[in-house]
Amino acid sequence: MLDPEEGEAIRAVPLRHPWRALIAVVLVLALAVFIVDAAQREDYGWAEVGKYIFDKRISQAALVTLQLTVYSMLIAITLGLLLAIMRLSPNPVVKSVAWLYLWIFRGTPVYVQLVFWGIVALIYPVLTLGVPFMTPWVTVPNDIFLNLFITAVIGLALNEAAYMSEIVRAGLLSVDEGQEEASKALAMSWGQTMRYIVVPQAMKIIIPPTGNEVISMLKTTSLVAAIPLSIDLYGVSRGISAVTFTPVPLLIVASIWYLLFTSVLMVGQHFIEKRFSRGTGRRKEDKPTAGGDPSAVVGSTAGDGPTTAALTNAPAGNDAGGKG
Amino acid sequence: MTGMTMVLADRVSKSFGANKVLRSISLSVDAGEVLCIVGPSGSGKSTFLRCINHLERVDAGRLSVEGQLVGYREKGGRLYELKPKEAAFQRREIGMVFQRFNLFPHLTAVENIIQAPMRVKRMSKAKATARAMELMERVGLGDKGDYYPAHLSGGQQQRVAIARALAMDPKLMLFDEPTSALDPELVGEVLDVMKGLAKSGMTMIVVTHEMGFAREVADSLVFMDGGVVVESGDPRQVLTAPQHGRTKAFLSKVL
Numbered sequence: 001m002l003d004p005e006e007g008e009a010i011r012a013v014p015l016r017h018p019w020r021a022l023i024a025v026v027l028v029l030a031l032a033v034f035i036v037d038a039a040q041r042e043d044y045g046w047a048e049v050g051k052y053i054f055d056k057r058i059s060q061a062a063l064v065t066l067q068l069t070v071y072s073m074l075i076a077i078t079l080g081l082l083l084a085i086m087r088l089s090p091n092p093v094v095k096s097v098a099w100l101y102l103w104i105f106r107g108t109p110v111y112v113q114l115v116f117w118g119i120v121a122l123i124y125p126v127l128t129l130g131v132p133f134m135t136p137w138v139t140v141p142n143d144i145f146l147n148l149f150i151t152a153v154i155g156l157a158l159n160e161a162a163y164m165s166e167i168v169r170a171g172l173l174s175v176d177e178g179q180e181e182a183s184k185a186l187a188m189s190w191g192q193t194m195r196y197i198v199v200p201q202a203m204k205i206i207i208p209p210t211g212n213e214v215i216s217m218l219k220t221t222s223l224v225a226a227i228p229l230s231i232d233l234y235g236v237s238r239g240i241s242a243v244t245f246t247p248v249p250l251l252i253v254a255s256i257w258y259l260l261f262t263s264v265l266m267v268g269q270h271f272i273e274k275r276f277s278r279g280t281g282r283r284k285e286d287k288p289t290a291g292g293d294p295s296a297v298v299g300s301t302a303g304d305g306p307t308t309a310a311l312t313n314a315p316a317g318n319d320a321g322g323k324g
Numbered sequence: 325m326t327g328m329t330m331v332l333a334d335r336v337s338k339s340f341g342a343n344k345v346l347r348s349i350s351l352s353v354d355a356g357e358v359l360c361i362v363g364p365s366g367s368g369k370s371t372f373l374r375c376i377n378h379l380e381r382v383d384a385g386r387l388s389v390e391g392q393l394v395g396y397r398e399k400g401g402r403l404y405e406l407k408p409k410e411a412a413f414q415r416r417e418i419g420m421v422f423q424r425f426n427l428f429p430h431l432t433a434v435e436n437i438i439q440a441p442m443r444v445k446r447m448s449k450a451k452a453t454a455r456a457m458e459l460m461e462r463v464g465l466g467d468k469g470d471y472y473p474a475h476l477s478g479g480q481q482q483r484v485a486i487a488r489a490l491a492m493d494p495k496l497m498l499f500d501e502p503t504s505a506l507d508p509e510l511v512g513e514v515l516d517v518m519k520g521l522a523k524s525g526m527t528m529i530v531v532t533h534e535m536g537f538a539r540e541v542a543d544s545l546v547f548m549d550g551g552v553v554v555e556s557g558d559p560r561q562v563l564t565a566p567q568h569g570r571t572k573a574f575l576s577k578v579l
Contacts, residue, residue: 042544187416
């Protein structure tokens with residue numbers, strides 16, 4: 001049976017991993033004990049959990065949390081992209097503006113910022129446009145911050161934009177300089193180079209940490225209590241438990257909803273990552289090797305060039321197939 | 325076609341900080357001519373090439389392509405820097421091929437080729453694709469249009485890069501050590517494409533270490549060292565009977 005050309009096939013005993021199995025069993029047992037125990041503990045109030053998990057108020061609040069997350073992230077990503085491009089701009093003015101923004105919004109706690117946006121309408125009751133210390137041309141009441149939901153979105157987005165700009169900047173810097181150069185040499189403008197060449201490649205680097213930021217934002221929305229806005233998931237759960245005196249079941253209810261959203265976001269991230277990893281990794285076909293078919297090449301004849309032609313030219317069966 | 329000057333460099337100099345990379349380079353390339361630039365690394369060959377399409381700016385002297393100053397406009401005896409858009413417009417007719425190919429890895433071969441015609445020349449996608457397929461055929465990769473660069477060999481990638489540059493219908497092609505990053509057995513396929521291009525009458529400036537290619541294809545050869553043109557002339561003459569000591573020393577190492 002043995003092919004004399006080949007050596008004897010290896011039939012070795014595979015390396016055993018007894019500790020892995022043992023530790024897994026111990027962990028599963030520990031988890032089971034915890035679950036059985038938790039199911040019997042009264043403080044968890046599972047009946048209450050069941051009662052409130054699909055409560056209209058809770059699901060409504062979950063929707064608010066989702067909206068806060070989506071809107072503030074959309075603004076943050078857009079603003080972050082803008083800030084990142086500003087930071088990389090050759091214009092020192094633009095660069096400094098972006099740096100200053102980052103310094104302030106990344107350097108102070110988001111909770112403090114939310115408190116500030118909550119009272120900004122009191123500090124600036126009217127918005128004016130005009131020459132300083134003269135009668136303003138235009139005066140509008142600062143109404144926008146009276147809507148606490150919009151205030152929350154603005155507060156969360158402005159803070160997050162600072163972090164997003166650093167993520168985007170890292171992505172843009174990860175793209176090889178040769179890419180920009182090649183694009184430039186093809187007479188593409190800076191804007192086209194960014195849009196079609198650099199940003200698509202940077203996405204591969206940008207997406208994983210951005211997914212992280214989205215998930216982080218989902219939970220940071222619970223801080224909108226600082227504004228104070230209390231129609232989000234955590235705010236409403238707390239509101240209900242304050243009346244019913246059942247804090248633990250409602251914390252569990254809120255956690256289940258947060259976990260559900262996080263899980264959905266993780267699945268979404270997986271597919272977006274796949275979409276932007278085109279051109280990397282291997283194809284199924286075996287990697288083609290050399291293969292200039294001289295006859296397929298511009299106007300060159302088979303026998304041309306004693307020096308260079310002889311240098312190379314892959315053996316028959318090459319893949320170029322230019323003639324076909 | 326011939327006789328018209330394509331590239332004219334008149335005492336061109338360039339420094340990076342205190343490092344003088346080009347010192348008073350003067351040379352001219354006629355339309356249809358193939359010029360090879362050889363020399364040790366750090367001699368300024370690549371920098372000079374990059375100056376021609378304004379990827380680097382010249383500090384002194386005058387550099388022009390088809391009679392037009394590169395990167396500047398002269399008006400009333402003064403030079404005005406071109407806007408990025410105008411500089412891009414000048415590059416439309418100059419193709420460039422890089423040592424490291426610089427293909428766009430997130431795009432297939434054909435998508436690489438159609439970008440500039442679509443974005444810059446506003447060509448329709450169908451038309452640009454048809455033309456791209458034609459060029460892929462021309463560089464011997466007719467069946468590789470849908471491949472991403474990562475799935476092509478170095479030689480194939482460089483041929484795609486050449487096709488990409490040709491898609492803009494350049495009048496001048498710049499090659500910056502196009503075979504230096506290739507495995508030895510892949511060099512030939514790229515040189516073959518370049519030979520064909522030279523035969524078709526393309527004006528080419530090639531920075532290379534391939535002396536065989538220079539001897540066979542080039543109409544003229546320039547040897548650069550330390551940012552100056554040490555010797556230039558007929559490639560066969562320079563390569564076989566160099567006049568300067570530095571040229572001799574260099575050639576004895578590479579030939």
